[in-house]
Amino acid sequence: MKARDIMTPDPELCHENDSVYDCVKVMYQRDCGIVPIVDDNGICIGVVTDRDICLDMILNRRNPDRTKISQLMTLDPLTCGPDQSLDRVIEEMEKHKVRRILVVDKSNRCIGIISEGDIATRDSEKRHVSELVGAVTAEVGASRQ
Numbered sequence: 001m002k003a004r005d006i007m008t009p010d011p012e013l014c015h016e017n018d019s020v021y022d023c024v025k026v027m028y029q030r031d032c033g034i035v036p037i038v039d040d041n042g043i044c045i046g047v048v049t050d051r052d053i054c055l056d057m058i059l060n061r062r063n064p065d066r067t068k069i070s071q072l073m074t075l076d077p078l079t080c081g082p083d084q085s086l087d088r089v090i091e092e093m094e095k096h097k098v099r100r101i102l103v104v105d106k107s108n109r110c111i112g113i114i115s116e117g118d119i120a121t122r123d124s125e126k127r128h129v130s131e132l133v134g135a136v137t138a139e140v141g142a143s144r145q
Helices: 022-031 052-057 086-096 116-122 129-142
Strands: 034-038 044-049 100-106 109-113
Touching: 022 034, 022 052, 022 129, 034 109, 044 052, 086 100, 086 116, 109 116
Parallel strands: none
Antiparallel strands: 034 044, 100 109
16 A cells, blocks of 8 residues: 555645634644645645644744744655555654654645544554554653653
8 A cells, every 4th residue: 555545635735924824724624733834836845733833822922813834834844755655654654753744746745644544544454553653642642741
């Protein structure tokens, strides 16, 4: 199984100069917790999650209308190609302790996203999910202690 087989295709994107408010609207409308961020050429340069937004906006008392998404996005997000094997995708997610990975084409344009949920619902070998969740959860739990 390859990344293209399980990814959620055509994610909604935000531009690096969009406001945090605009990004939150995308998350709400698309019922998602992650949005890839692109530059003027449509190249994926970052990613922002709902958690990033909540923590940054509250802790730094920022105004979502006046704050550009580029101020809090994570640069150089974890990516894979559409022909990457599922096993390799999961290895990378476990290694980097992330719950989602962007699927990009050869021009670094985001064509999809793979989440733990995608793996859980589309992977016939359910062992992948428990291994991934265990690896990511162990790290998150350890960092909070």
